[in-house]
Amino acid sequence: MKKKTIKVGLLGFGTVGGGTYRMLSTNAHTISYTTGLSIEVTKILVRDLSKKRDVSAPDELFTDNPDDILKNPEIDVVVEVLGGIHPAFDYMEEAIKAGKHVVTANKAVIAKDGPYLTQLAIDNKVILRYEASVGGGIPILNALSTSLQANEFTEVVGIVNGTTNYILTQMAENDMEYADALKQAQAMGFAEADPTGDVEGYDAVNKLSILISTAFGVRVAPEDIPREGITNITKEDMAYAKQFGYTIKLLAHARRYRNTLECSVQPAMVPLGHPLATVKNEFNAIFAKGNAVDDVMLYGKGAGAMPTGSAVVGNLLEIARAYAFGTTDRTIPTAVNDNVNLQFDGEGQNMYYVTLLAEDMTGVLGKIATKFGDAGIAIKSFVQHPSTKQTGRYVPLIYILGETTRDRLNEALEDISGFTFVKEIKSVICVADLDR
C-alpha cells in the first residue's frame, strides 16, 4: 500500500476546529499506522488573522480568504466547523461542486439541507460525512447507517443536548432551581451567555431531524418537530418526579407505528432504572430499537473540543481509507426513503404528569377527576401534598395521567382551570414511554 497524504482545508478554528487540529497532531502516529496514510491540515480559514488562539498552529496555515481552500486544487477534503447556516452552507456547496469531500459538524445546515447536500455529493462523486453533528464524539450516525443498517428501526430516543442535561442533573442532584442551575452551567462553560438555542430545544430538534433521516430514511424539518424547552421545570417537579420513581430529562424522541412517525423534543419523566436516567451532566446518549438488534444505546460526551474532534477525525479516516482502497465515490443515500411512505404525525399519545394548585375543600378532587374522565383520560397515580407558605390556602395536587394526546389533555386542563377552586395548572410534563 503506497503512502499518500490527504490534504485538508479547515473552515473555522474555534472549539471544534482547534480540537480537530490538536487531535490530528497528537494522534498522527496512530492515524498513519492504522490507515497507511497521513492527514495534513494545509489551510485554516479564520475571520480575524490577528486573533489570539488557544491552540497554536503555524502562521502560514491561516488565511481569511475562503478561496484559498475552496479553489485550492491541492485540497482533498474540506472540514467545515464554522457553525451557523451562512456562509457554512455556501462553502460546503462550493466545495462539493469543486469535487472536494466534505466533513462537517454543522447540525443546523445538515438538518436543513442534508438531503440536498447528500444528493449533490452523490452527483459529484464525493463523500459527505457529519458524524459530529449529533452526539459529539458518540458514533451514532455511523452505527445506524453501517453496522445496524439492516434493522428496521421503530424508535430512536436520546439525550442529545449537554447543556440542558447538565442543568437538569444539577437540579435533580443538588435540589436547585432552574435559574441557579443555569447560572452554574454558564460559570462552568456548559451554557452560553444566551442559552436560548439549548434550553428551548432548538439545538435538539436539529439533531433529532438528522437522527430521523438516518434511522427512518424520512425527512422531518426541524421546525415541524413539536418542541418544548426546560425553562418551566421547577425544583418541585424534580422532587415529585423522584417520589414517583422518575427523573426529568430533555428527550428527543421519534417513534414509528406502522407507517406513522411521531416525534418530539420535550422534557419527559424517565424511570430511574432506565439507562437514560443514569446519563448525567454533559453526557449524551442515544437509544435505538431495531427489529433485530432490539435495544441498543450509545453513550458519551456530546460536546467539547476533543470529543467532537474525535468524530470529525473519524470521518476523515473513513475518507482516507476510501483513498487507500481507490474508491472515494461512497456517499450513501440515507436522507430519503422512497419505499417507505411514513406519515409524520406530531407527537402521538403519552402519559402525563400534571400538577395544579386547588383550594382544600370537599368535592374538588371528584370534580377534577370527572373532567379527566369525561375527556377519556385515566388517573394512574395521585398525590395531594399539604399546603405550604408558598402555596397559601391552596394545596398542590400531583397527577400521573394515562395515555392521551396533548391536545385532548390541554382541552381537559382548560376546563379544569375554569373551576373557581383551581388557582393554576403549574406543570405539564410527559412521561416517557420507554419500552423497558
Next chain:
Amino acid sequence: MKKKTIKVGLLGFGTVGGGTYRMLSTNAHTISYTTGLSIEVTKILVRDLSKKRDVSAPDELFTDNPDDILKNPEIDVVVEVLGGIHPAFDYMEEAIKAGKHVVTANKAVIAKDGPYLTQLAIDNKVILRYEASVGGGIPILNALSTSLQANEFTEVVGIVNGTTNYILTQMAENDMEYADALKQAQAMGFAEADPTGDVEGYDAVNKLSILISTAFGVRVAPEDIPREGITNITKEDMAYAKQFGYTIKLLAHARRYRNTLECSVQPAMVPLGHPLATVKNEFNAIFAKGNAVDDVMLYGKGAGAMPTGSAVVGNLLEIARAYAFGTTDRTIPTAVNDNVNLQFDGEGQNMYYVTLLAEDMTGVLGKIATKFGDAGIAIKSFVQHPSTKQTGRYVPLIYILGETTRDRLNEALEDISGFTFVKEIKSVICVADLDR
C-alpha cells in the same frame, strides 16, 4: 448503480444461523434499498439433514457436505456460525484461501487465531469480519476500528457475558443465592446445562482478547488473561456491596499505563451510580476511554438469535457495499501493532473487598489491621456485623482495602488466616477502578 446479488453460504443453522437467515428474509427490502444489492443465502451446511428446525428454509438449500459451500464458485461470502474451534477454523481458512469473504460470530476462533486469519484475508484480498463475536448486536468492534479509530485508547471495560450478568442481576435484585439464580437462568434459556464456559469466565476472556486486539493493537492470548468466575459470589457479598454503594458485575477489563497493559476477567464491585451498574440481566455494555473522545459506552443485547444476526448481517452489508463500490480488498490490519510495544503485565493494582469470620474478642481487629499495614495495604472502610445463627460464635468482618496487587493481598491474607481467632477468609472481590 447496477443491481447485484451477493451469494452467501451459511455454515451452521443453530440459534445465530437461524437468526441471520430470518433477518435477511425479514429485512430484505431495507437491505436492497439501502445497499442497492440483494443478499441471498444459497447453501446452508448442517450436520443432520433430517433434524427439525425452528426457522424454516427451502429444503434444497441444506447440505451436509461443506464442499458444497467451500468449493462452490458461485458463493461470494461464507458466514461461519458453527461455534467451537474445529472444524470452524478449518472451514474459514479454506474459504479465505478460496477467495471468499468470511463473516463469523466465533469468539473462540478469533481470540485464538484472529491475527493469522486477518493476515490470510489481507494476503488473499478478501474481507474478514467478526462483529458478532463480541457483544452480540452491539457494534463495538466497528466503532473502535472506524469512527473512534484515531483515538489512542487507555481503557476498555465491559460486561460481555449475558449469562453471568443475568445471574448477578437476579442475585442483586431478588436477594438470591448463586445456585438458585443459576437454576433460574437455565430455566429461562439464559444459561446452558453445563454453564462452565460462561460462569467461569472462559467466554469473557475470549471476548476481552478480541477487544484488546481491536482497541490496543496487541494480542494477549485468552489463556494469559487472569480469570476468575462468579461461582463464589454469595448473597451476603451482594448485600454488603449494596451497603457500600456498589453492585457486583463480572467485568472484562483492560487498561494501559504508558507501555504496560493490565487486564483481567473477574467479578468486581461497580459503584451504583456508574452506567455499567445499570446494565441488567442479559444486556451487555462495553465502556472505552479514548484520548480524544473520553468515555464512550455501547449498550445492547449481547446474545440471542436476532441481535447476533443483526451483527452478522451488518458485516454482510459492509461486504455488499464494498462490492457496490468495486472494492472488496478491505481487511484492515488491527490485530498487531508494530509501533507500540505494550508489555502485558497481568491485572495490576486494585482496591479489594474482603470478608472474613473471626472470633469476637479484644485485640482481633488490631492484629488484623497490623498485618494489612505491614503489607502496605490501607483499610478504606470497615464494618463489623453481629454474629448470626450461620456464623456461630464468629463475627463477619467486612473490609474495603486500598490499592494493592493481588499477590501482595494474598500474602497478607495467608498471614491473617494463620491467626487462631480467624475461622476463614470468606470473600475477596476487587473494587473496579472506574475513573468516574
